[in-house]
Amino acid sequence: MLRVLNIAWKDVRHVYRDIAVLVMMFAAPLALAGALGAAFGSGDNFSIAAVKTVVVDQDEGAGAGVPAAGATLTASLTGPDMADLLVVTQMDDPEAARAAVDDSEAAVAVIIPSNLSSALMSAGPGDGPAGPTADIQLYKDPALSVGPSIVAAVTESVIQSLNGARAAGATAARLGLSLGLTDTDSLSALASQAAAAYAQTAQTEPPVVLEARGPVVASAETEKRPNVASQVLVGMMLFFMLFGAATPARSVLDEHRQGTLPRLFTTPTPRSLILGGKYVAVFLVVLIQAAVLLLVGRFLMGADWGEPGPVVVLTLCSALVAASLGLVTVSFAKTPGQAGAVSSAIFVFLGLISGNFMGTANIGGTFAVVRRVSPLGWLMEGWSDLLYGGSWSNIVLPVAAAMSFTVVLFAVSTFFFRRRYA
Amino acid sequence: MDAIVVEGLRKQFDPPKGPVAVDDVSFGIREGEIFSLLGPNGAGKTTIISILSCLLRPDAGEARVGGFSVTRESDEVKRLIGVVPQEIALYEELSGRENLLFWGRMYGLNGPALNKRVDEVLDWIGLVDRQTDRLEKYSGGMKRRVNIGAALLHNPRFLYLDEPTVGIDPQSRRSILDGVKNFNAAGVTVLYTTHYMEEAQEISDRIAIMDRGAMIAVGAQDELVRLVGERTRINLALDRNADILAERWRDLAGVSTVSEPEDGRLWVLTDDANSLMPRLFDSAQTAEARITEINLAEPNLEMVFLHLTGRALRD
Ligand SMILES: Nc1ncnc2c1ncn2[C@@H]1O[C@H](COP(=O)(O)OP(=O)(O)OP(=O)(O)O)[C@@H](O)[C@H]1O
Ligand SMILES: [Mg+2]
Numbered sequence: 001m002l003r004v005l006n007i008a009w010k011d012v013r014h015v016y017r018d019i020a021v022l023v024m025m026f027a028a029p030l031a032l033a034g035a036l037g038a039a040f041g042s043g044d045n046f047s048i049a050a051v052k053t054v055v056v057d058q059d060e061g062a063g064a065g066v067p068a069a070g071a072t073l074t075a076s077l078t079g080p081d082m083a084d085l086l087v088v089t090q091m092d093d094p095e096a097a098r099a100a101v102d103d104s105e106a107a108v109a110v111i112i113p114s115n116l117s118s119a120l121m122s123a124g125p126g127d128g129p130a131g132p133t134a135d136i137q138l139y140k141d142p143a144l145s146v147g148p149s150i151v152a153a154v155t156e157s158v159i160q161s162l163n164g165a166r167a168a169g170a171t172a173a174r175l176g177l178s179l180g181l182t183d184t185d186s187l188s189a190l191a192s193q194a195a196a197a198y199a200q201t202a203q204t205e206p207p208v209v210l211e212a213r214g215p216v217v218a219s220a221e222t223e224k225r226p227n228v229a230s231q232v233l234v235g236m237m238l239f240f241m242l243f244g245a246a247t248p249a250r251s252v253l254d255e256h257r258q259g260t261l262p263r264l265f266t267t268p269t270p271r272s273l274i275l276g277g278k279y280v281a282v283f284l285v286v287l288i289q290a291a292v293l294l295l296v297g298r299f300l301m302g303a304d305w306g307e308p309g310p311v312v313v314l315t316l317c318s319a320l321v322a323a324s325l326g327l328v329t330v331s332f333a334k335t336p337g338q339a340g341a342v343s344s345a346i347f348v349f350l351g352l353i354s355g356n357f358m359g360t361a362n363i364g365g366t367f368a369v370v371r372r373v374s375p376l377g378w379l380m381e382g383w384s385d386l387l388y389g390g391s392w393s394n395i396v397l398p399v400a401a402a403m404s405f406t407v408v409l410f411a412v413s414t415f416f417f418r419r420r421y422a
Numbered sequence: 423m424d425a426i427v428v429e430g431l432r433k434q435f436d437p438p439k440g441p442v443a444v445d446d447v448s449f450g451i452r453e454g455e456i457f458s459l460l461g462p463n464g465a466g467k468t469t470i471i472s473i474l475s476c477l478l479r480p481d482a483g484e485a486r487v488g489g490f491s492v493t494r495e496s497d498e499v500k501r502l503i504g505v506v507p508q509e510i511a512l513y514e515e516l517s518g519r520e521n522l523l524f525w526g527r528m529y530g531l532n533g534p535a536l537n538k539r540v541d542e543v544l545d546w547i548g549l550v551d552r553q554t555d556r557l558e559k560y561s562g563g564m565k566r567r568v569n570i571g572a573a574l575l576h577n578p579r580f581l582y583l584d585e586p587t588v589g590i591d592p593q594s595r596r597s598i599l600d601g602v603k604n605f606n607a608a609g610v611t612v613l614y615t616t617h618y619m620e621e622a623q624e625i626s627d628r629i630a631i632m633d634r635g636a637m638i639a640v641g642a643q644d645e646l647v648r649l650v651g652e653r654t655r656i657n658l659a660l661d662r663n664a665d666i667l668a669e670r671w672r673d674l675a676g677v678s679t680v681s682e683p684e685d686g687r688l689w690v691l692t693d694d695a696n697s698l699m700p701r702l703f704d705s706a707q708t709a710e711a712r713i714t715e716i717n718l719a720e721p722n723l724e725m726v727f728l729h730l731t732g733r734a735l736r737d
Contacts, residue, residue: 006527014515259511263572266475266505267528268497 003269007277008284011248015285018247025244025289029236030296037229037301053077053088053151054097054109062117069120070112073136073158077110077151085150098139108148110155111137120162226387230303234383235356237293238318238376242347244289245326246339248282252417253336261421275417279410282326287319306386310395314382317399317406321375324409325350331416350376375405424450425611426457426474426580430483433469437481443469445635446483451613452627456606459615460622460723461632462735467615468508471584474613475505488579504578508585508615510569512557518568519544519553522575529576539575546601547571563594570598574605581605582613587621599625619723619735631727638730647721650729653678654695659715660686660706667709674701686714 015021055077059070078088089106091097097109119134136155140148252275255261264274294315297303305311329346333339351357354376355367371377382398433444444466451457459467472478474485476496484491490498512521522540531539544550547567557565570586583602587595602625606612616622622629623643630640639646660667664683671690672680676698679691692698695718706713727735 002532003527003530006524010513010516010524014513017515259507259509260513262472262477263505263507263511264528265477266500266503267525268500268530269528270497 004273004277004280007264007274008280011251011278011281012284012288014251015244015248015281016288021244021247025240025247026292026296029233029240029293032236033229033233033297033301036232037227051086051108051148051150052106053086054091054100054106055088056091056094056097056109056111058094058114059112059116060114060118062120069117069162072162073110073112073116073155076158077154082154086154094137101139101141104141107141108151109137109139110151111139113137226304227302229301230297230305230387231384233293233297233301233303234387235351235358235380237290237297238322238354238379238383239347239351239356241286241289241318241322242325242343242350242376244286245282245322246329246343246347247326248278248285249323249326249330250336250339251281252278252330252421253333253339256421257336265421271421275414275421279323279327283319283323286322286326287316290315290319290322304387305383306389307391310386310390310392313399314379314386314395317382317402318379320406321379321402324406324413325375327413327417328409331413350374353377355380372401375402375409378402378405425453425488426451426613427486428470428474428483429485431470431473431480431485432482433466433473433478433480442635444473444480447632447635447637448483449630449637449640451611453611454606454609455627456602456612456614456625458622458626458629459613459632460617460619460629460727460735461615462617464634465617465632466635467632468584471505471508471582471613471615475503475582476500501576502579504573504576504581506570506573506581506583506586508588510565512565512568512572514558515556517554517556518549518560518564521557521568522571525572526575531575536575543571543574546574546604548597563590566590566594566598570601579611580613581610584615585617586614587616587618617735619727623723629723631723631730633727633731639726643723646723646726650721650725651678651693653691653693653721655719655721655725656690656692656695656699656702657715657717657719658688658690658702658713660688661712661714662686663709663711664688667706667711670705670709671702674698674705 055074057070057074059068061068061070074090076082077086078090082088089100091100094109094111097106097111100106101109113134113136116134116136136159138148138152138155140151252261255264261274265271294303294305294311298305325347326343329343330339333342354371354374356376368381371380378398378401382395382402385394385398427450429448431444431447432442434440434442441464447466447470449457459465459470461467469478473480474487474492476492476499479493484493486492487499488502490502492499513524516524519540522543523536526536526540541550544553547570549564549567549571552560552564557568560568566586570583573581573583581602586602587598590598599621602612602614614622614625626643628640628642629646631638631646639649660683664686668680668683668688671677676692676694677690678693681689690698690702699716703713724735727733
């Protein structure tokens, strides 16, 4: 046993001394999770303070029967979906709003011009002279960036849907013309109705920012909603663990070529223990990788992985799956180069069908079934169950399924390694 | 009874078309001797070492090390042997000391005993000062020495060294050869391979000459050179008329062969150099030539190889 650990320890050290490998194992998944987490903003359990926002709605509307665009925007900003992110105060005076930002009482002021609705409702491009333009002013504290950019993102998405409404209005008007409607009054009424209808449907679909943080298949019984960074990190962690495993697994081939494996075979240490040492090395490398990534996610990205017990079990299970996949792809190969190419292709394919690149939130429907053909898919399912507040009962099936795959994979790799070396 | 016995060994790589690396080879190594396999590239030296190290299975024949079969009792054999591979087989990213510790553990050593043994070996291979440097910072000769040290940790009864001096400076080569003699003096039986005739001559008690998978001669050095007869080679350089003199010398009594002169240089094989040399000087004088250089060479393994194969050892 001591000899197994002697080999394993040497290989683990070898991996953790290679900067290029470390970048691939740690920097890549963390950077991806961090970048996407920052881009999508925070989720419910993300611990930044709500952004203090002032809204000044000066919009005079565009006539009866059409909801004022300014009111739609204000409603979006003050709506329940935004309640955790934004603390919105409404004001009447733009100067007072700007002063509030200057005095750091608010992070950002959204000043809606009086002609917003009429600008949006006027004829669209290509249909007569260009209509008037309306500028929504975002007045922000230059020292801040995250908060104001959230407000900017929300505002932009509302304006985009309203611009869509404007286009819809113009289209409806053109449609009416071709049907023989010439009465300008009824034409503009039609346009307004179409625009209003579009605006309403657009609003029932929450803007992108809101969608990203809301689970599509949220478990009904729990309130827990993981942040974006943690959802991305789970997929990236499992994906890059495969590469973490393939690196020490490939050392079997490297050592064969460099003559240290044959030399090991001249020592009294049995070949089975030597291969066993390699297996332990691969497992330890990915276990350390997973532990580090989970801890960084927990403490630097605000991830809440779930109950400690199931998390530990799932971590061990993930390390076994990654180790077996890393070893099996290497056991077929004849040269280290071949092993690298083949295993990368297999890993990317597995990552794609298992949803590792999507974040847990966007997985549902048929995809949730398809990914079960892959052990990674089962792991993704287990991890997202825990992220959404699941416990032991939720991970039993994923763990059992993933472990069945792993047993088969270990058996296959052992068969090939033994045939070649023992 | 020989300590290592090899009988009718045969090994073909990638049969049926691959090279027959070892073809019906038999020999025995006595306890306590230095036994060398001497042969050019591809002679089959490494293949024999691999079979005796339990790395390769022979197609036919049998090899026993310390009484144990290399195929059926490989565990026992591996405990008795220390193998120094032809290529350096060590971990570049570990230090010299860490390498020795690693290999010592693979031989089942542990704890203070291992540390003490590593200290001893580092002392023998002269790397105490550099022991904490990573191997990648070592010179070729230093790596060669660690390569040998790693096979000594468990006090093997048999030490195999496969061309341990290839590609290193004369100083490191000297210290390796002296080291091998010292281990041998301490009781280790040594199997040594080389394609340097001088090395084989210097350290071996007995030598096996190999060529193209076959063993063409085995014996102590003096036994082997007797194969070409008890002759001395006289090497000469002449300032003129070398062709004429070579012609005349071929008829002199006591001369067995005279080589074709090249740039005024030639050699003469004789059974009795003492009586021949004055006559060579006399006949040079009558031809108005001067002998500008002369030296005697005892017959060597190079001549044996030439005699047995018709080719030079270093092809
Ligand atoms: N793994 C192998 N596969 C196929 N052929 C091999 C293999 N190893 C050796 N050979 C062939 O077997 C023959 C003997 O090789 P071997 O390595 O035993 O020679 P050697 O005497 O050690 O030569 P050198 O002095 O170059 O080390 C050569 O013809 C070589 O090409
Ligand atoms: Mg060789």
